[in-house]
Amino acid sequence: MKTFNCCICGAYLTEKWPANPEPFGRPGQFCCNDCDNRFVIPVRIVYGRDVARDILEPLQRIATLGRLVNKAAEKAQAFSKLIEKPTKEARS
Numbered sequence: 001m002k003t004f005n006c007c008i009c010g011a012y013l014t015e016k017w018p019a020n021p022e023p024f025g026r027p028g029q030f031c032c033n034d035c036d037n038r039f040v041i042p043v044r045i046v047y048g049r050d051v052a053r054d055i056l057e058p059l060q061r062i063a064t065l066g067r068l069v070n071k072a073a074e075k076a077q078a079f080s081k082l083i084e085k086p087t088k089e090a091r092s
Contacts, residue, residue, distance in 0.1 A: 008035040008060055009067040023047075024056055035063050 003014045007025040011032055019036035021029055023043065031040060039059050047055065 004030045006030070006032040006035055008032075008039060009063040011067055024060065038066070039063055 003012075004018055005012055007021050007029040008031045013032050015033060018030035019033055019040065021031035021036070021040055024035075024040060025031060039062075043055070043059065
């Protein structure tokens with residue numbers, strides 16, 4: 001498995017088959033499968049690989065924001081699970 005940072009959202013990931021981020025990335029860069037499905041493939045379908053950089057920059061910002069929102073939601077869910085667990089003192 002390869003360890004890498006997604007060139008779109010910056011997430012640190014370990015995936016067996018990282019995705020080709022073209023047109024978002026440069027040769028030798030990779031993206032996570034989530035960004036590939038949410039951004040790379042739709043942009044390729046609509047614009048092809050020769051998409052203008054002014055279109056890519058806002059999409060990269062959206063991807064980063066989406067990743068931050070996902071992390072915040074995961075932390076909130078983990079926190080709510082901690083709150084829901086009864087302690088030994090509360091059970092007595």
